[in-house]
Amino acid sequence: MAKKAASAAAQSTTPAAESGTSEVKLRLPAEEKYAEELAYLAAQDADQKPFAWRLSPRMIRTFILGSTPQDKLDREIKQKFFGDSSLVERAIVTLASD
Numbered sequence: 001m002a003k004k005a006a007s008a009a010a011q012s013t014t015p016a017a018e019s020g021t022s023e024v025k026l027r028l029p030a031e032e033k034y035a036e037e038l039a040y041l042a043a044q045d046a047d048q049k050p051f052a053w054r055l056s057p058r059m060i061r062t063f064i065l066g067s068t069p070q071d072k073l074d075r076e077i078k079q080k081f082f083g084d085s086s087l088v089e090r091a092i093v094t095l096a097s098d
Contacts, residue, residue, distance in 0.1 A: 030080075034063070034080075037063065037077055038054075038055070038063065040075065040077075041055055041059045041062065041063055041077070042054055042055060042059075044059070044073060044074075045058075045059045047059070050095075050096045053096075057092045057093070057096050060092055061088065061089060061092055062077055063077060063080070064079075064080055064081050064088050065079055065080075065081060065085050065088055066078055066079030066080070
């Protein structure tokens, strides 16, 4: 019984309990994890963007599939999807056409 009381006391001192929220993030959303890369790509993006998009389809492709020397960017963007690049391109075109 003493162990249960001690563990309950330990749980109440966690940061989530102190802030009043019980939300625990197992993994950060991509917008938070790659915020620096997304901000850089937005600053470099000179292409036309679809309505309500922050990046052009070309920069979205670069963000997902990684940068290449032909992109002429000052920094490397790491690849986040390892698969068929044409699948990603078709998905971007489909979303942009709506």
